[in-house]
Amino acid sequence: MQFFARRLSFYLVAFLIAATINFFLPRIMPGDPLAIMFGPQMARMSPETIDAMRDTFGFSDAPLIQQYFQYVVNVFQWDLGVSTKFFPKPVSEVLADGLVWTLFLVGSSTIISFLLGSILGLLAAWFRGSIFDSLATPGALVMQSIPSVVICLVALIIFGIGLNWLPTGYGYDTSLDPQWTFEFAGSVLKHSILPIGTLVVFQMAGFLIPMRANMINLLGEDYITMGRAKGLSGSRVMFTYGARNALLPSMTTLAMALGFVVGGSFITEVVFNYPGIGYIMFQAILARDYPLVQGHMLIFTMVMLTANFLADLLYVVLDPRVRHGGEA
Amino acid sequence: MFFKLLIRNPQAVIGMSIMAFFIVISLAAPIIAPYDPEARVGLPHEAPSSEHLFGTSRMGRDVFSQVLYAGQISITVGITAGLITTFIALATGLSAGYFGGRIDEVITFATNVILVLPQLPLLLVLAAFLGEVSPALIAFIIGVTSWAWGSRVIRSQTLALREKEFIKAAELIGEPARRIIFIELLPNLISIIGSGFIGAVIYAVMTQATLEFIGLGDPTSISWGTMLYHAQTSSAIYVGAWWDLLVPCVAISLFGASLALLNFAVDEVANPKLRAKGALRRYKRMLKRGEVKA
Amino acid sequence: MSEKLTLTVKGLKKDFRSGGTTLNPKKMRALNDVSLNLESGKALAIVGESGSGKSTIAKIITGIHDPTGGEIELNGKNVVKLKGDDKRKFRQKVQMVFQDPFASLNPTHTIRHHIERPLKIHRKLKGDALEAEVLRVLTEVGLTPAKATADKYPHELSGGQRQRVNIARGMAAGAEIILADEPTSMLDVSIRIGVLNLMSDMKDKHDIGFMYITHDIATARYFAEQTAVMYVGHMVEWGDTETITQAPKHPYTQLLISAVPDPSKRIDAPLQGGERGEIPVWYPDSVGCPFAERCLSATDHCRKEMPGVTQLADNHFTRCHLYS
Numbered sequence: 001m002q003f004f005a006r007r008l009s010f011y012l013v014a015f016l017i018a019a020t021i022n023f024f025l026p027r028i029m030p031g032d033p034l035a036i037m038f039g040p041q042m043a044r045m046s047p048e049t050i051d052a053m054r055d056t057f058g059f060s061d062a063p064l065i066q067q068y069f070q071y072v073v074n075v076f077q078w079d080l081g082v083s084t085k086f087f088p089k090p091v092s093e094v095l096a097d098g099l100v101w102t103l104f105l106v107g108s109s110t111i112i113s114f115l116l117g118s119i120l121g122l123l124a125a126w127f128r129g130s131i132f133d134s135l136a137t138p139g140a141l142v143m144q145s146i147p148s149v150v151i152c153l154v155a156l157i158i159f160g161i162g163l164n165w166l167p168t169g170y171g172y173d174t175s176l177d178p179q180w181t182f183e184f185a186g187s188v189l190k191h192s193i194l195p196i197g198t199l200v201v202f203q204m205a206g207f208l209i210p211m212r213a214n215m216i217n218l219l220g221e222d223y224i225t226m227g228r229a230k231g232l233s234g235s236r237v238m239f240t241y242g243a244r245n246a247l248l249p250s251m252t253t254l255a256m257a258l259g260f261v262v263g264g265s266f267i268t269e270v271v272f273n274y275p276g277i278g279y280i281m282f283q284a285i286l287a288r289d290y291p292l293v294q295g296h297m298l299i300f301t302m303v304m305l306t307a308n309f310l311a312d313l314l315y316v317v318l319d320p321r322v323r324h325g326g327e328a
Numbered sequence: 329m330f331f332k333l334l335i336r337n338p339q340a341v342i343g344m345s346i347m348a349f350f351i352v353i354s355l356a357a358p359i360i361a362p363y364d365p366e367a368r369v370g371l372p373h374e375a376p377s378s379e380h381l382f383g384t385s386r387m388g389r390d391v392f393s394q395v396l397y398a399g400q401i402s403i404t405v406g407i408t409a410g411l412i413t414t415f416i417a418l419a420t421g422l423s424a425g426y427f428g429g430r431i432d433e434v435i436t437f438a439t440n441v442i443l444v445l446p447q448l449p450l451l452l453v454l455a456a457f458l459g460e461v462s463p464a465l466i467a468f469i470i471g472v473t474s475w476a477w478g479s480r481v482i483r484s485q486t487l488a489l490r491e492k493e494f495i496k497a498a499e500l501i502g503e504p505a506r507r508i509i510f511i512e513l514l515p516n517l518i519s520i521i522g523s524g525f526i527g528a529v530i531y532a533v534m535t536q537a538t539l540e541f542i543g544l545g546d547p548t549s550i551s552w553g554t555m556l557y558h559a560q561t562s563s564a565i566y567v568g569a570w571w572d573l574l575v576p577c578v579a580i581s582l583f584g585a586s587l588a589l590l591n592f593a594v595d596e597v598a599n600p601k602l603r604a605k606g607a608l609r610r611y612k613r614m615l616k617r618g619e620v621k622a
Numbered sequence: 623m624s625e626k627l628t629l630t631v632k633g634l635k636k637d638f639r640s641g642g643t644t645l646n647p648k649k650m651r652a653l654n655d656v657s658l659n660l661e662s663g664k665a666l667a668i669v670g671e672s673g674s675g676k677s678t679i680a681k682i683i684t685g686i687h688d689p690t691g692g693e694i695e696l697n698g699k700n701v702v703k704l705k706g707d708d709k710r711k712f713r714q715k716v717q718m719v720f721q722d723p724f725a726s727l728n729p730t731h732t733i734r735h736h737i738e739r740p741l742k743i744h745r746k747l748k749g750d751a752l753e754a755e756v757l758r759v760l761t762e763v764g765l766t767p768a769k770a771t772a773d774k775y776p777h778e779l780s781g782g783q784r785q786r787v788n789i790a791r792g793m794a795a796g797a798e799i800i801l802a803d804e805p806t807s808m809l810d811v812s813i814r815i816g817v818l819n820l821m822s823d824m825k826d827k828h829d830i831g832f833m834y835i836t837h838d839i840a841t842a843r844y845f846a847e848q849t850a851v852m853y854v855g856h857m858v859e860w861g862d863t864e865t866i867t868q869a870p871k872h873p874y875t876q877l878l879i880s881a882v883p884d885p886s887k888r889i890d891a892p893l894q895g896g897e898r899g900e901i902p903v904w905y906p907d908s909v910g911c912p913f914a915e916r917c918l919s920a921t922d923h924c925r926k927e928m929p930g931v932t933q934l935a936d937n938h939f940t941r942c943h944l945y946s
Contacts, residue, residue, distance in 0.1 A: 010440065011444070013441070014440075014441045014444045014445065017441055017445070018445055018450075021450070021453070022453070025453065025454070025457045026457065029457055029458075137592070138339055138588075138589055138592050141588045141589070141591070141592050142584075142585040142588050142589065144588065145530045145534070145584040145585055145587060145588035146534075146580070146581040146584050146585065147533075147534035147537045147538060147580055147581075147584065148534075148538070149537055149538055149541045149556060149577075149580075150537075150577040150580055150581050153556070153560075153565075153573055153577055154574075154577060156565065157565055157570055157573065157574070262446070264448070266448055266449075266452075266538075267538055267541070267542075270542060281449070281452065282542055285452065285456050285542065285543070285544065286543065288456070290456070290457070293452070293453055293456050294453065296449060296452075296453075297446065297449040297450060297452075297453045300446035300449040301444075301445060301446055301449075303446070304444050304445065304446045305444055308444050
């Protein structure tokens with residue numbers, strides 16, 4: 001329990017630091033911070049809205065520390081101000097709309113890459129030195145080092161435009177009403193193939209490489225040799241003896257990857273105009289909608305912290321050494 | 329010895345060749361490039377031809393000349409950011425690992441915070457507030473925000489080395505801390521630092537492309553990222569000018585891939601465990617000869 | 623060597639943290655009331671099983687660990703909290719040879735580097751004089767041809783050769799006392815004797831004092847004049863090596879001696895003095911004799927009260943209720 005208390009207080013501090021960065025950014029830029037934050041949109045806003053926004057972001061004549069305190073209290077109440085781009089929608093609402101799409105995208109792509117990557121990594125380790133291994137392993141690494149922009153654009157050019165197999169943008173067919181119908185669900189699925197596919201290509205190596213390395217290390221362990229010596233079949237040794245143990249580090253990466261990929265999904269959403277928080281961020285940047293840009297970073301921080309906490313939980317559940325006291 | 333092993337590794341050779349190729353043609357851009365990359369030398373979106381090897385852009389600029397010059401900036405940004413990242417990672421990781429105590433606590437805390445903060449959104453927010461960021465500024469902000477992972481790796485390696493008896497022995501003969509760090513510890517970290525640096529360069533090239541692609545960069549500079557940005561904003565794919573988009577894509581990918589191959593090889597050479605296990609190979613040989621059953 | 627050196631350890635105590643929380647740490651006692659004497663030109667063997675605290679003594683003397691209590695003196699001068707130049711001088715005189723010959727040399731440097739450094743630091747040698755001394759020291763420890771050895775990297779040497787480099791390093795510093803922490807335990811049996819003979823030579827020719835830490839009481843007899851037997855952080859019997867190995871008094875020493883394989887004895891001959899059993903952990907508040915759990919002669923008294931020191935002969939001491 002002490003372990004969790006320590007982790008949670010750490011996450012709290014990390015979140016506070018993210019909020020602090022947000023607070024100081026407009027204030028250290030040259031010029032009037034209020035004008036920087038709300039820019040040209042100020043003209044469109046009523047005096048009452050401007051006052052409310054001042055309030056939210058702590059712009060007042062009070063000393064800096066008081067402004068800061070005011071801002072932090074608002075952030076912790078999840079009052080992130082009003083979006084200037086999607087005026088008069090509050091930032092928190094805009095983000096909530098997008099988060100559903102992003103989590104769908106990232107959740108499914110992470111699960112697919114985890115399964116695919118782990119199995120391929122296992123095979124690469126088992127058939128170490130084979131043609132499969134010497135193609136799959138560097139291949140995965142190379143894929144990982146190609147920017148997602150490039151993967152997305154190439155996928156878009158080939159499947160979306162060249163072959164015209166799949167829709168090139170948005171989360172569903174806009175001529176349909178968002179309802180719980182098969183037609184709508186089918187449209188959502190069809191629109192998600194390209195974004196999820198590109199994310200899988202990008203993510204898979206992250207599971208394949210460590211899985212292979214863990215497995216190779218494990219193959220040298222005595223209990224694997226023992227399993228062999230007992231006359232167990234290759235696949236049995238591979239799955240019940242090796243994979244289970246090699247998976248342990250992968251499982252914790254899984255949770256962390258989730259947080260990381262939410263950031264990585266940004267570009268995918270931009271290229272495919274997918275209505276998640278990444279695309280919203282893109283629009284916010286183009287429109288210089290700073291409250292939304294800042295809110296976006298905060299929600300990303302929240303996702304990262306949640307994912308890390310899940311990783312902690314998984315770690316404790318999976319590794320008995322941590323469960324029974326001791327340092328993590 | 330390390331270098332010799334590296335040269336014998338096919339992945340390393342391919343990686344190094346591609347990388348060297350890119351660096352050479354970028355440096356030689358003023359000689360090779362047929363046109364001024366910023367001059368309008370043709371009609372908008374001319375398809376590749378003998379006159380324009382990779383076609384022209386929407387603005388009628390020669391894509392081949394652009395991609396050569398763009399390499400200069402993109403590779404420089406990548407290497408600069410990589411150097412900044414590696415330097416900070418090394419300074420913090422070594423100090424935390426060697427000195428321990430308070431210094432370690434502070435550095436580890438900072439590292440952990442940066443690791444849980446979302447990298448890309450943080451960069452986006454920074455870049456958004458800074459306005460159209462120049463390549464130099466991009467290198468700087470990537471460098472100062474992405475050292476945490478390397479720092480953690482170097483710290484844990486330093487901690488492990490610090491407990492090694494040869495470090496204790498060096499302390500016992502009275503070596504000063506500065507010599508222990510730089511002469512005794514550092515040479516043992518070279519492969520980690522090397523692969524960390526390559527990783528940082530890959531990350532920086534990718535991130536620069538991303539930032540510039542979405543329009544946070546300085547659109548007047550010529551880099552692979554701004555080429556993508558211009559191609560995208562001029563709807564190049566939708567009008568069928570695939571070359572405008574594909575050429576920078578291929579350049580970034582090949583350069584990234586060459587670094588990744590090199591890194592893979594460095595890992596393989598530096599970590600003998602990942603090399604095909606002797607025992608395993610022997611086992612397989614026996615398998616082939618039918619001495620054991622799978 | 624100008625004057626004889628005497629390293630004296632008095633009432634040394636060392637507690638390590640073993641679990642518990644930061645605010646309420648649980649401690650175990652690795653060393654309890656250890657006192658010994660080490661002179662130049664003489665060898666003292668510290669004999670005990672793993673976990674008996676024998677290496678900890680050397681690590682405290684060299685300052686790798688801080689003592690929890692007790693004193694360490696070199697010719698009567700306390701050396702526990704030395705700083706700066708005094709610390710450097712102490713380090714020159716008292717050097718250590720580590721157990722693991724594969725971990726105690728830096729893999730990225732040549733043998734020359736390892737020998738040069740102490741020569742530069744402590745004897746300020748330069749240029750030709752430095753090179754000549756490097757070669758002389760290497761030759762002295764039997765690493766010939768010295769020139770070729772100096773250019774090698776540690777991975778090109780065998781375990782025994784590396785251990786010779788370690789001894790050479792101590793000599794290069796100008797050490798007068800060398801603390802050798804199980805210097806032969808990781809070597810092949812066939813080359814152990816070579817390293818022991820080398821240390822023996824150093825002792826006789828150069829008047830170097832050795833603390834020879836070992837779990838092998840047989841080699842102690844071969845090399846050291848004095849022996850101290852350690853059990854769970856306590857000295858249980860000490861004095862003249864010949865007496866201790868020929869007529870051990872403490873049940874634990876008897877157990878150790880009878881465990882040395884002897885071809886003239888039947889393999890199923892019962893071990894004297896005690897039974898096999900778990901080695902206990904000692905805590906600051908533990909009571910009784912540490913060996914009581916395994917001792918065949920233990921009485922209730924032994925479990926309740928720590929035995930005091932009994933002098934059995936001129937140079938023979940023990941801590942056992944049987945003799946008090």
